[in-house]
Amino acid sequence: MGNENKIENCLASFNTEYPIYSLALRGDKLFVGGGKPNQLPILSCYSIKEKEFKLVSKQEFKDNVHFVSSIAIHPKERLIACGINNTEEAIEKSDDGNKSCKIFKFKNNEFQLINELHSLKGDALNDFQNNTKFNADGTLLLTAGTDGLITMFDTVDYKPIFVRDQGESVLDTHFNETGSLAVSISSKRLVVFKSANGSIVYEISNPTFNGKKEATFAAARFGHGLSKNKLFIIANIDTKRSILCTIDLSNWEKMHSKSILKSNNIKKIDISPSGSYIVYVTADNLIGLIETKTLRVIIRVKTDELTNNDDIITSICYTKEEKEIIIGTDQGHCKLLLLERTRESIIKSVLVSVSIISMLCILVLIIYTILLSRIETKTKFTEDYDEL
Template identity: 25%
Template sequence: MRTQHSPHFLTAFPVYSSAFLSPTHLVLGGGGGASRTGIKNKLRVYEVGDNRSITLVDELELERGEDAPMSMATNLEAGNAGTLACGVNSPEDKLTKGENENCRVYAFKEQKLGLLRTHGTLVSGDLDDFQKVTVLSPDGKLLVAAGTNSFQLLTFPSLAPAAQAVKTDKEIYDVSFSQNTIVVATTDNLLVYALPGAESEGSPSKNKKKGKQRAAVLAELELLRTVDPPAAVSGATGSNFRAARYHPENSEILYTISNTIPARSRTKKAAPRHAFVCKWDTKTWAVVKVKKVGDKGLTAFDVSPNGNLLAFGSSDYSVGLLDAKTLAPLITILKAHEFPPTTLKFNPTSRLLVSGSADNTIRVISVPDSTGKSSWLTLIILLITILIVLLAFAAQQYLGKL
């Protein structure tokens, strides 16, 4: 299916993160990072028009020596509208003192961004660590800030710790909330944790303390299960998870993206790195659908707020849309960027999709109303065509016998 989309070049502004503050207000995070490239690190707010135009509304330049905003999240629930959480590492002199206020909350009021509060969440002690994942719960009351091998659950927007920080053996790539659980996608597996206070079937809470004593001690997040990559994806060489997202309206459905690990050989050319999207049943943690979407690794992923569409960005520079129910491909935009997409985000109405890249560009994509209907229409036309061909062949065979 064809769709309308518009590229926008942003001078000296590599884009690494994005989120919508409203159906029409887009915030972008980017810059040259902590290295001395001369490219300043900033948060920018744009007004996105119905014709996919963008107009700069506000620009907040970060302090010298701070890192680029590598991840961010917003939630439009009442009380949090216009509030942004993002990850920004402090300058190097603070990092060496262990004073990294990496998790930050900004408010967008009267067309201006302003810092509300900060909190340090990274526990690795590695100066190269950064907040690579920032995710808000569906009700906007909880926030997960994750570094390379650790994450912490915070209340939002206060940033008060809601549970003890958790270290993981493998690198973290994504986090997703349901009403009762958190799924953490690491390279090797999915880690499913119970939210504090949530009653999980067959897993009674281990924290029996009450009153002031219970409030004084941060709870440990309870690990409910570890889920390995599906065999249908891993094959002989294995695969790595790159994202995991619950269906926004049905927590019994989870989507993941995975990239295969090419077999190494000194004599043969490296095998392509296949990319897959999987649909999971979280009652049984079984994969119910698998779709191969390319021969290059996937770099970005998002689910539309209405739950109808999946968007992915590939290291072959393309952006694609899938039907969330069937995983059928709907739209592919080849050469959407000059570098692989770093961020993908639907707007709250699911009518727009924005992709960003370190090539200083974003692309605003109009999502057609009839996307799902068109995919079924295409299938029906294809079936009718096949039927006509079969009938013609049968008639030819019959006439040949006369």
């Protein structure tokens, strides 16, 4: 479907007074992280019941700076892991430096700090932990930062199992369905490694398209459910094209490579609960939905009807529904969206299809008439010649 479609009205929404930079959902609780530069980071919790958001808790954190850069929720316990930098003053007072990974227990609708971990190379406050992920059973915690450092923690005692260096800012990370593998993405490097010891099992560096055009990686997701044997990779060419590539996890061979966009770049993706769909967000806030089985884009949505023109979508996450997502923006807008075509857009598509078919029929009729006319003229000339 090449044209942009309207979608059903927003199912629910709310506004914050601060930019949103991270979202995480578990059950009916949505955790929102954000904050303004050089101000206190803010962590909030909203309940979602009957398609309505309700603020449950909101907390600002002293001795910390900037914003909550990433969030992950433990799948079994009431624990939240976040990327939050300490202030310069707090770092100077402490011998431990910048412990940029914070572990909170959410109890009695309050965020109780229970642990702080080192997840960055040094104490530079211009670097931050922009990736935080628990594996499916919650036994592992993966962190990665803009400084390229990747750390795998054991969640029993939160001791590092191993540390890896991506070599450049990490853009995306993800666990496979069993948690045995993890993938890390930076602009020029994709690495799949074992969660147990960090050993590399698959790697691509300096990607090119058709062996000629330079590309940059943007995001990656392991499939699960119906697509559990695949790794989905998004790469961008210049600023005008996005490619989706699938890797077969059984032999690490490329299965498919397909152009998804020819006039834009994808910056973020997420995969649906069943593994049947991938949702993406582009640099200019276009949202799209891809079938993982066919790699076909089934819907594209311009978000100017959903957000203000100056909004930038900073985070997305799936709900438990296949076509429901939550988006957060740098202007503090958060919306629950149903990615389905409206009756209006369906009728419009049908009318457009009917119009195209009608035009083709008319064109065929015109061509037939012209050809018939030429045949008759040729026959007449032949008869006249025979008479001579």
